[in-house]
Amino acid sequence: MSQIELVCPAGSLPALKTAVDNGADCVYLGFKDATNARNFSGLNFDDAAMKEGIRHAHARSAKVLLALNTYPQSGNWAKWTAAVDKAADLGIDAVILADPGLMAYAQRTHPQLRLHLSVQGSATSYEAINFYHRHFGIQRAVLPRVLSLAQVEEVIASTPVEIEVFGFGGLCVMVEGRCALSAYATGESPNCNGACSPGKHVRWEQTPKGMETRLNGILIDRFDDTERAGYPTLCKGRFDVNGETYYAIEEPTSLNTLELLPTLLKAGVRAIKIEGRQRSPAYVAEVTRVWRAAIDRATRDADGFRVEAAWMAALNKVSEGQSHTLGAYYRPWK
Template sequence: MSRQKVPQLICPAGSLPALKAAIDHGADAVYLGYRNDTNARNFAGLNFDRKAMVEGIRYAQARGRQVLLAINTFAQPGRAADWQGAVDGATDLGVDAVILADVGLLDYACRRYPDLRLHLSVQGSATSYEAVNFAHREFGVRRAVLPRVLTLAQVETVIRNTPVEIEVFGFGSLCVMNEGRCWLSSYATGESPNTVGACSPAKYVKWEKSAGEMNTRLNGILIDCFRDDEPAGYPTLCKGRFEVDGETYYALEEPTSLNVLEILPEIARIGVAAIKVEGRQRSPTYVAQVTRTLRAALDELANANQRFHVRPAWQAELARVSEGSQVTLGAYDRPWR
């Protein structure tokens, strides 16, 4: 039976149970982070201490899978040693690659550890092949994760003009901004994913319950008001409802999830190396469900002897864990262009 080359499936691991769920359900690799502000998902209860990371790496690699360590925030003044120490620790742990965004840290990693495989984080905001090629030429970057603002044709242009492997997002929560360049959380709180590793840090979040409704605030800013029969979302500025010209609605972005099932053949055709699932902050159940579904779809796509078609059961599975119970192709498909 002949097989078509398909992208790797890269899945989130915000905890050891999530890592095992991803590996057990077909991920080719998982990405994870330290339990500190060197990674862009620095929330209480998430991420790995050294003991859990050692166990997770052993679990994945024993099954022939890869572990990618995200050190993808930007080193803060006077604390460069903390980020450099994170890279040092990655080499000691034996991870398969390190995902970096900070140019200074990329320079440190490539000079100190020339054999360490480096990936350019989506937080590096490389939206052109010139930017990707710069990272390759200067720091030896082997793979780049593209921000979720490019059309599929633009992704193809990048791939055609770089020797670097290209990874794109395939499922999960969207970011309305170009990753690495969002200042909304910083505007409201003085802290952002790039500085402390958290969008809308929990210490600034406040829930106010009153008769029939729940208000959510971020550093005193009213983000949304939910009725008792509505699920109350976490207060992030980009996904809040605001009054504009007398009308209240999602002024910046509606809660929705990216889902590329229907364009998987095109993603494979243009040479995407890896598809990434968003969601280190999500549960092991979410990770298992999404991984299992995308694994089945990629395996069917790999079977060149049959025509690929999206199964309704796959869409139903992903719809159940989609943000706002909505899915979109996001920037990949812009019919109005």
């Protein structure tokens, strides 16, 4: 069994420092533009913050991974290639890519640059991962959140590429890299523009029926005074279906695979990814502390590993909807 790397989100310089100081092996971040899939106002890094973040991480033996995980178009190709060039110049430890054309550019122009396949690449089979490895030199792949544990194990056994899986954080509608819901509602795709449900299309409005959240005029949800109004994304809205109102596409809950750590470790998973670049440094600190302690314990004694109640309580406090699920990893019928 090899040590699993803990890969934590850094939506800002304070979040990066918090992650590193609480035990992250790697942090992942993005530039302040559409080259990354968390292109929200107030998030991400300019050149000065990026340089300071890299300095802080490297001084503490942590790695910095740059997400360039959106898809350039013919009219803006130069912006994405310039981002690859900047990553190489800054000394980024690896670039997380989804677009094959950008992979080819990176491999040709910066052969020393380590490349990871983003979850946005939607590679759910070892054949797909091996294709990216063979043609573009991909060294690690982040698996989409659609595979059972048995399927994850099959992928690991059939590829030389390191495998990274999501361990904790928000879920999506399970079509990473292919979701068209935001584009349908707003005309802006997270795959090209870097933001699902961009803030300029979001509205909160207090009405006699409760707090209503809308996305480009579309009613996504309605909350009473005892509920906290969530951010309006189509996949996590409540909709009227045949006269019944409920979370028709996906419930707001967080993935939490803490109890699966020994199995993931024995299967050969190389890294655990924590979702949440849009979350606060306080979230990053809490989740990083818990997962650092859990990974260290599982590495020392996988067979004797037990999840502490305090760990679960701490994670549930920062979970979406204050609840958690094993997601696709657990399929009792398979």
